[in-house]
Amino acid sequence: MQLYVKNSSIITLPKIKDNRDGNLIIANSLKEIPFEIKRVYYINQLENSVSVRGKHAHKECEQVIFCINGSFLLGLDDGTTQQKILMNQDNVGVLLGKMLWHTMEDFSPGCVLLVLASDYYDESDYIRDYEEFIKLSAKT
Template identity: 40%
Template sequence: MSLADCQLITLPRLDDERGSLSFLEGDRHIPFAIKRIYYLYDIKPQQSRGAHAHKKCKRVLIPIHGRFTVLLDDGSNRKSLVLSEPNQGLYISPMTWLDLDDFSDGAVCLAVASDYYSEDDYYRDYRSFCDAARGCE
């Protein structure tokens, strides 16, 4: 896997005089069957989240409210994206180190995952991740 596999996904958006509605369906708008949904909120100023990679789990992050910065690292390359549109998600492939920061006040990040929670699927130590990715110095 590489950072080229991580990409923005535009979700359907329906607008009318009452407001907007976006939706997502697993194996249709999200490129996997959904097994877990979780969300981050009440993030304190200057706080970061993430700081891990998954061995097999795929994820899509959606900024339901506000904005935040996503830092991606595949062991060889890094890139940073700001997510701020609630009808746009970021697909994150397995073996991608993830850091989230610069949360706006009241930001809510929805995460959709391809697997149930398993601590065995995590790299929480960057050096161990790099060794497994065979790309870090």
């Protein structure tokens, strides 16, 4: 997997496999995750496979998104370059940096997304209008 958009990178977590007893996947703040984790959330029971989630960017908050079960398509847009990535490895995530528009779609049955965030929820940090995002991203 290779990323072409700005403000993003691949994050690979250590995965300890024990065929009889499952897998242990570890995420440490300020080590594998390049920020202090202040919020953790997950999205599941995505019964409507045609749903599109996300559809926003953050001014300051950074996040790392993982697909810990199933698969989905992650859309990234830095204001200039767009890219879609199939997320289907439980220990490989994508850093969603500042000013990076993102969408999630095409969810498989049983899909579970896990997100680690650098800050607490703050609605004023969200850019939910794509045209506003394009204007703001041109200034950075």
